[in-house]
Amino acid sequence: MTSLQLSAKEEMLETFLDAAARGDLSQVSTLLSNTPSLINQTGHSGWTALMLAARNGHHHVAEKLLLFGCDKFSVNSSSQTAYDIATFWGHRHIAGLLGRAADGCGRILPGADLHPHENYFSRETLDRQSGRRTDKVWLEAKQSDSETVYLLFSNLSPMVRTVCSGNTEQGDMKLCLFRFEEVKDLLQKPSTVTIFLGIEKTKSPSSSSSSEKAESLSEPPVWFAINTDEDAAALLERCREKNCSFPRSPNRDLLKLSEEEAGVVAQARSVLAWHSRYSFCPTCGGATKMEEGGYKRSCLNSECRSLQGVHNTCYPRVDPVVIMLVIHPDGNQCLLGRKKVFPVRMFSCLAGFVEPGETLEEAVRRETEEESGVTVGPVQYVSCQPWPMPSNLMIGCLAVAVSTDIKVDEKEIEEARWFPRQQVIDSLFRGDRSVFVIPPRQTIAHQLVRHWICMNSNL
Numbered sequence: 001m002t003s004l005q006l007s008a009k010e011e012m013l014e015t016f017l018d019a020a021a022r023g024d025l026s027q028v029s030t031l032l033s034n035t036p037s038l039i040n041q042t043g044h045s046g047w048t049a050l051m052l053a054a055r056n057g058h059h060h061v062a063e064k065l066l067l068f069g070c071d072k073f074s075v076n077s078s079s080q081t082a083y084d085i086a087t088f089w090g091h092r093h094i095a096g097l098l099g100r101a102a103d104g105c106g107r108i109l110p111g112a113d114l115h116p117h118e119n120y121f122s123r124e125t126l127d128r129q130s131g132r133r134t135d136k137v138w139l140e141a142k143q144s145d146s147e148t149v150y151l152l153f154s155n156l157s158p159m160v161r162t163v164c165s166g167n168t169e170q171g172d173m174k175l176c177l178f179r180f181e182e183v184k185d186l187l188q189k190p191s192t193v194t195i196f197l198g199i200e201k202t203k204s205p206s207s208s209s210s211s212e213k214a215e216s217l218s219e220p221p222v223w224f225a226i227n228t229d230e231d232a233a234a235l236l237e238r239c240r241e242k243n244c245s246f247p248r249s250p251n252r253d254l255l256k257l258s259e260e261e262a263g264v265v266a267q268a269r270s271v272l273a274w275h276s277r278y279s280f281c282p283t284c285g286g287a288t289k290m291e292e293g294g295y296k297r298s299c300l301n302s303e304c305r306s307l308q309g310v311h312n313t314c315y316p317r318v319d320p321v322v323i324m325l326v327i328h329p330d331g332n333q334c335l336l337g338r339k340k341v342f343p344v345r346m347f348s349c350l351a352g353f354v355e356p357g358e359t360l361e362e363a364v365r366r367e368t369e370e371e372s373g374v375t376v377g378p379v380q381y382v383s384c385q386p387w388p389m390p391s392n393l394m395i396g397c398l399a400v401a402v403s404t405d406i407k408v409d410e411k412e413i414e415e416a417r418w419f420p421r422q423q424v425i426d427s428l429f430r431g432d433r434s435v436f437v438i439p440p441r442q443t444i445a446h447q448l449v450r451h452w453i454c455m456n457s458n459l
C-alpha cells in the first residue's frame with residue numbers, strides 16, 4: 001500500500017467521523033454504504049463515530065450506526081462507552097437507545113435500565129395521597145373494595161414469588177398481591193398492622209384512548225400493606241402462585257425486585273418496621289393507637305406531653321445517613337473501605353449516620369475522618385436512596401480529600417484503600433473481580449462510583 005493510498009483512507013475516515021460528529025445523516029449513510037469497514041474505526045482522538053454522535057446528541061446518526069451493526073461496547077482511551085458519553089452530556093434519548101438491555105447490554109452497562117440519578121428503592125409507583133390518610137370513611141371503604149391490592153408481610157418480609165428459580169438477577173422476584181377476600185380474616189386480628197400505601201398512578205390523559213378514559217372515571221386500585229405475626233408457612237398456603245416465600249435476608253433478597261416493586265417495598269417496609277419497634281409511647285411508656293392510615297401513632301394517656309403540640313415521636317422516622325465517595329487530591333483515585341461482614345474482596349463507599357445538629361457536609365467530614373483518618377475538604381451532593389433496612393435515607397456525596405494517609409477505625413472498618421481509576425473501571429465495567437468487587441448496582445455506593453467514573457475530564 002502506498003503512502004498516498006493510506007492518506008486517502010485516513011482522509012475518508014476523518015470525513016466519516018466528522019459527519020457523525022456534525023449529525024450529517026446522509027453523508028454518514030453514503031460513506032457507510034460504500035465502505036462498511038468504517039463503522040467501528042477510531043480517528044486520532046480514539047473515538048468511534050458512535051461516540052461522536054453520542055457526544056453531540058445526534059440521535060438519528062446513532063440509530064443509523066446501530067442499524068449498520070456498530071459495536072456499542074467499544075471504549076475510548078478512558079474506558080468509556082458511547083453510553084457513558086451520552087449520559088455525561090445529558091443526552092438521555094441517546095443513552096436510552098444505547099442502554100436497551102435486550103441485546104445483553106445489561107452485562108456490560110450495569111446501570112443501563114436506571115434513569116440517570118434514579119436509585120433502586122426510589123421509584124414512586126404509587127400516588128401516596130397523604131390527604132386521604134385522615135379520611136377514615138374512605139379508608140375503610142377502600143379496605144373492603146374488591147379492586148384493592150394487599151401486600152402481605154411476615155416479620156417485615158414481603159411475600160414474594162421467584163419467577164426464574166436459581167437465578168439471582170434483579171426482576172426475578174415478584175411481590176405476591178392479594179385481594180380483600182383473601183386477607184379479610186387477618187385484617188380483623190388485633191396484632192395485624194395495616195397501612196395505607198397510596199393509589200396506583202394513572203396514565204397521562206393525552207395518551208389514553210376513549211375507552212381507557214371511560215375506565216379511568218372509576219378510581220384506580222388502592223394499595224395497603226399488612227404485617228402479621230401469623231405462622232409464615234400457613235400464610236404461604238394462602239397464595240395461589242408457586243415458589244412463594246418470605247425472604248430471610250432483606251439486604252440481599254429485596255434487591256431482586258423490579259424498580260417499581262422495590263419503590264413500594266421501601267415505603268411499606270419502613271413504615272411497618274416503625275410500628276413493630278415503636279409500639280409504646282416514647283414519652284410516657286403508655287399504650288398507643290395507630291392513626292392516619294399508619295402514618296401516626298398517638299398516646300392513649302390523655303395526660304401525656306406527646307399529645308400537646310407536634311412531636312416527632314408520633315410520626316414514622318427516617319434516619320439520614322451520609323455515604324461518600326472520597327476522591328484523592330490527584331483526582332485519579334478514590335477511597336473505599338470494607339467491613340468484616342462484607343463478602344470477600346468487596347469494598348464500598350464509607351458511610352455513617354448524621355448526628356443531631358450536624359450538616360450533611362460536616363457528617364461527611366466527621367465519618368470519613370473517624371473511619372479512615374483522611375481529612376475531607378469540599379463536599380458535593382449527588383443523589384439519595386431510601387434504604388428500608390429499616391428506614392435510612394442514604395445521602396450520596398462526592399468529597400475531595402485534603403490528606404491521604406489512611407488510619408482505619410478497626411471497630412468499624414477492616415481495611416480502607418485508595419483505588420486507582422483504572423482498577424475501578426476494570427471492576428465496574430469489565431467485571432474483573434481479581435483486585436476488588438464493587439457492591440451491586442442496586443446500591444447507591446455502586447452508583448456513586450459510576451458517577452465519578454463517568455465524570456471524566458477527557459469527555
Ligand SMILES: NC(=O)C1=CN([C@@H]2O[C@H](COP(=O)(O)OP(=O)(O)OC[C@H]3O[C@@H](n4cnc5c(N)ncnc54)[C@H](O)[C@@H]3O)[C@@H](O)[C@H]2O)C=CC1
Nearest residue numbers: 319321323348351352353367387389392394443444445446
Ligand atoms: N445503600 C448503600 O449503598 C449502603 C447502605 N449502608 C447503610 O448505611 C447505614 C449506616 O452506615 P454505617 O457505616 O453502619 O454507620 P456509622 O458509621 O454511623 O456506624 C454505625 C453505628 O452508629 C451507631 N448509630 C448511630 N445512629 C444510629 C441509628 N440511627 N441507627 C443505627 N445505628 C446508629 C450504632 O452504634 C451503629 O453501630 C447502615 O445501616 C447500612 O445499612 C451503608 C453503606 C452502603
Ligand SMILES: [Mg+2]
Nearest residue numbers: 350351352412
Ligand atoms: Mg460507617
Ligand SMILES: [Mg+2]
Nearest residue numbers: 351352367371
Ligand atoms: Mg462511622
Ligand SMILES: [Mg+2]
Nearest residue numbers: 351352353367
Ligand atoms: Mg456514626
Ligand SMILES: [Zn+2]
Nearest residue numbers: 281284299304
Ligand atoms: Zn405517652
